[in-house]
Amino acid sequence: MQITMVGSGYVGLVSGACLADFGHTVSCIDTDAQKIEALKAGKMPIYEPGLQDLVANNVRQHRLSFSTDLVAAVRGAQAVFIAVGTPSRRGDGHADLTFVYQAARAIAAGLDGFTVVVTKSTVPVGTGDEVERIIRETNPNADFAVVSNPEFLREGAAIDDFKRPDRIVLGVDDKRAEAVMTEIYRPLYLNQAPFVFTSRRTSELTKYAANAFLATKITFINEIADLCEQVGANVQDVARGIGLDKRIGSKFLHAGPGYGGSCFPKDTQALIKTAQDFGAPIRIVETVSAVNDQRKRAMARKVFAALGGSVRGKTIAVLGLTFKPNTDDMRDSPAISIITALQDGGARINAFDPEGMDQARQVLDDLTYFYDPYSCCEKADALVIVTEWDAFRALDLNRIKSLLTAPILVDLRNIYEPDDLARHDFLYAGVGRGSSP
Numbered sequence: 001m002q003i004t005m006v007g008s009g010y011v012g013l014v015s016g017a018c019l020a021d022f023g024h025t026v027s028c029i030d031t032d033a034q035k036i037e038a039l040k041a042g043k044m045p046i047y048e049p050g051l052q053d054l055v056a057n058n059v060r061q062h063r064l065s066f067s068t069d070l071v072a073a074v075r076g077a078q079a080v081f082i083a084v085g086t087p088s089r090r091g092d093g094h095a096d097l098t099f100v101y102q103a104a105r106a107i108a109a110g111l112d113g114f115t116v117v118v119t120k121s122t123v124p125v126g127t128g129d130e131v132e133r134i135i136r137e138t139n140p141n142a143d144f145a146v147v148s149n150p151e152f153l154r155e156g157a158a159i160d161d162f163k164r165p166d167r168i169v170l171g172v173d174d175k176r177a178e179a180v181m182t183e184i185y186r187p188l189y190l191n192q193a194p195f196v197f198t199s200r201r202t203s204e205l206t207k208y209a210a211n212a213f214l215a216t217k218i219t220f221i222n223e224i225a226d227l228c229e230q231v232g233a234n235v236q237d238v239a240r241g242i243g244l245d246k247r248i249g250s251k252f253l254h255a256g257p258g259y260g261g262s263c264f265p266k267d268t269q270a271l272i273k274t275a276q277d278f279g280a281p282i283r284i285v286e287t288v289s290a291v292n293d294q295r296k297r298a299m300a301r302k303v304f305a306a307l308g309g310s311v312r313g314k315t316i317a318v319l320g321l322t323f324k325p326n327t328d329d330m331r332d333s334p335a336i337s338i339i340t341a342l343q344d345g346g347a348r349i350n351a352f353d354p355e356g357m358d359q360a361r362q363v364l365d366d367l368t369y370f371y372d373p374y375s376c377c378e379k380a381d382a383l384v385i386v387t388e389w390d391a392f393r394a395l396d397l398n399r400i401k402s403l404l405t406a407p408i409l410v411d412l413r414n415i416y417e418p419d420d421l422a423r424h425d426f427l428y429a430g431v432g433r434g435s436s437p
């Protein structure tokens with residue numbers, strides 16, 4: 001199959017490289033000429049484990065190429081995927097579909113022969129109808145079908161998720177398109193990955209329902225964690241105690257500083273807006289979103305408390321800036337709200353993140369960056385772990401203690417054991433691990 005991927009970001013680049021690895025011929029397109037130049041030179045514009053090698057292998061085999069020329073890449077393609085960003089629209093929280101509609105218009109100009117246009121971007125219900133309308137209006141003679149195929153990969157484990165998905169959701173209302181999509185995903189079909197064929201609108205909504213459900217699960221355990229702190233219970237044991245119930249499941253039950261990242265915050269907002277517009281408000285998601293927003297800043301209060309009520313004039317060492325480990329993505333990272341709240345309280349911030357510091361520089365001001373955890377702690381008055389990178393899981397606690405002015409550790413990911421830290425004479429605060437009153 002000849003495939004065009006429009007948008008070469010976290011989703012487009014990973015999906016394009018994986019589809020090429022399945023044996024298809026894939027052209028990845030982007031309007032960002034610098035990104036395309038970098039990719040042509042073998043440089044990855046994002047950090048994703050395994051991506052560099054996967055891309056290099058498939059480029060070498062002439063199955064993967066990069067270009068800014070969308071119209072040329074669409075000609076002759078049997079399928080064109082739209083994998084552009086759908087950020088929150090400023091002001092109202094609806095998904096901003098500007099990039100999707102721009103892509104649809106540009107694709108229309110290049111269509112020749114029957115082509116399946118696939119929305120892989122996360123888009124609200126009805127967007128497929130609008131993409132179809134735009135293409136028909138721009139190129140009335142085009143022979144095409146619009147399919148919804150939302151992506152469920154997680155940054156940090158994106159290649160494995162794409163190649164071994166829990167399911168592939170396909171919203172297809174056209175028999176010829178169904179045949180093309182089946183052919184594209186045949187390698188996964190052979191691996192017995194479950195396929196959910198459904199209508200386009202159902203498929204579009206499924207993606208939002210999945211993200212909203214996961215955001216709800218995280219927020220639920222976070223609120224249970226707050227209660228644990230008040231009653232002297234341990235949220236990790238509660239999570240294990242409920243997670244072993246197969247109806248609940250153990251994933252997404254890690255209490256922490258609130259969800260962030262490029263998907264959950266904007267997708268919950270967009271679902272809330274769609275539901276309100278259609279007169280079927282989803283109040284549980286409205287609450288989840290509000291609770292999560294407040295939580296991120298509230299985490300700074302844990303640091304204030306650990307330092308006796310105020311951080312004014314103090315230096316805080318922050319380890320971990322990205323919204324989760326194994327990515328460089330800073331979009332809506334909880335670290336942004338937490339650090340800003342600490343700065344508002346009068347603290348200076350030392351920071352270290354293994355991959356996220358370039359992006360962090362674009363969204364956070366007045367941080368002092370370091371290139372390893374230990375120098376970050378030097379002469380700081382407390383250490384705060386915000387993201388659970390593996391590199392932070394086995395720190396030399398004696399060394400950290402000797403570097404800090406006071407042995408204070410606020411662990412917002414519960415990666416250390418309170419008893420261990422007590423043995424090292426640390427003042428330790430985790431999340432939801434209260435001591436008995």
Ligand code: NAD
Nearest residue numbers: 007008009010011030031032084085086099103121122151
């Ligand atoms: P991204 O910002 O990393 O990448 C989008 C790319 O599209 C950018 O490189 C941009 O330059 C390019 N682009 C914009 N308009 C274009 C156009 N008209 N033609 C060609 N290229 C264009 O975004 P992302 O994280 O890859 O997300 C893409 C979509 O996938 C979003 O809808 C997102 O919600 C969804 N999604 C993301 C993830 C994730 O983990 N990042 C997971 C599942 C789904």
